[in-house]
Amino acid sequence: MICVKNLRFGYINRLFIENMSFDVKKGEIFGFLGPSGAGKSTLQKILTGLLMNYQGSVKVNGIEVKNRNKSFYEDIGVDFEFPSLYEKLTARENLAFFASLYKKSLDADELLKSVGLQQDADKRVSDFSKGMKSRLNFIKALIHDPKLLFLDEPTSGLDPSNARRMKDIILKQKALGKTIVLTTHNMYDATELCDRVAFIVDGSLRALDTPHNLIMAKGASTIRYTYLQDGKEKHREMAINRTGEDELLQKLLKENRLLSIHSSEPTLNEIFVEITGRRLE
Ligand SMILES: Nc1ncnc2c1ncn2[C@@H]1O[C@H](COP(=O)(O)OP(=O)(O)OP(=O)(O)O)[C@@H](O)[C@H]1O
Numbered sequence: 421m422i423c424v425k426n427l428r429f430g431y432i433n434r435l436f437i438e439n440m441s442f443d444v445k446k447g448e449i450f451g452f453l454g455p456s457g458a459g460k461s462t463l464q465k466i467l468t469g470l471l472m473n474y475q476g477s478v479k480v481n482g483i484e485v486k487n488r489n490k491s492f493y494e495d496i497g498v499d500f501e502f503p504s505l506y507e508k509l510t511a512r513e514n515l516a517f518f519a520s521l522y523k524k525s526l527d528a529d530e531l532l533k534s535v536g537l538q539q540d541a542d543k544r545v546s547d548f549s550k551g552m553k554s555r556l557n558f559i560k561a562l563i564h565d566p567k568l569l570f571l572d573e574p575t576s577g578l579d580p581s582n583a584r585r586m587k588d589i590i591l592k593q594k595a596l597g598k599t600i601v602l603t604t605h606n607m608y609d610a611t612e613l614c615d616r617v618a619f620i621v622d623g624s625l626r627a628l629d630t631p632h633n634l635i636m637a638k639g640a641s642t643i644r645y646t647y648l649q650d651g652k653e654k655h656r657e658m659a660i661n662r663t664g665e666d667e668l669l670q671k672l673l674k675e676n677r678l679l680s681i682h683s684s685e686p687t688l689n690e691i692f693v694e695i696t697g698r699r700l701e
Pocket residue numbers: 431432436454455456457458459460461462463605
């Protein structure tokens with residue numbers, strides 16, 4: 421769906437992105453994960469044809485982005501971080517306007533309902549809260565039923581229940597066969613939503629794999645168990661792949677003396693720090 425080869429790009433004289441290559445497959449949720457200023461939005465802008473003076477090849481839907489024409493956007497939905505809505509129009513009027521720019525359009529009421537804005541459909545956007553605007557901006561990206569969605573920080577600024585609603589819609593879009601490219605600094609979102617994530621730092625791609633592989637490649641998970649000894653609660657921690665060698669654990673299991681046992685994997689955040697030497701926040 422997306423094929424980037426030897427991409428090079430700079431805002432001024434100096435190259436910011438040097439020789440980056442990656443593919444995004446049809447039907448996957450692909451995440452750019454990185455700290456502020458890493459280049460996530462820059463990449464999104466290149467992929468969506470907003471920054472055209474790149475070198476190398478960037479093909480989206482089979483089209484070299486530099487040579488895009490108007491129909492390029494028929495199959496692309498974009499929800500970038502700052503809402504781009506007409507404040508004097510109502511939510512419904514905004515959707516009708518944006519739908520008129522495309523050949524195809526979905527039912528506006530259904531979309532408004534999906535993000536809990538059905539009661540606010542006829543209110544002016546100027547009277548919307550930040551979270552309401554961001555939900556409307558999100559369905560604006562879906563109005564023409566695009567095959568490919570670009571989302572910039574889709575859950576940022578949303579309360580937990582609306583963030584959940586947004587993530588469910590993203591997963592539903594994937595189930596419909598859509599390809600989704602999203603940026604985030606939120607490792608929980610990346611772990612939950614993304615089939616594959618690219619770690620981006622200072623305009624370069626430092627790792628690219630499934631969240632599970634990235635986590636598992638960096639050593640075994642640990643287990644922590646608690647038991648009673650001489651009337652006192654004690655605990656012990658060890659690598660999950662060494663449990664067979666732990667005589668105490670075998671003994672406690674045999675004597676039914678374990679009080680609790682937990683496993684803990686490193687988080688994607690810890691892996692990010694280990695690979696890139698940088699924190700996500
Ligand atoms: N229009 C521009 N002109 C010059 N430099 C820019 C421009 N836009 C972004 N940059 C620089 O490019 C770098 C990457 O910015 P970008 O917005 O892509 O980062 P990001 O990873 O999306 O950050 P955030 O998570 O804060 O949105 C930063 O150093 C930024 O200052």
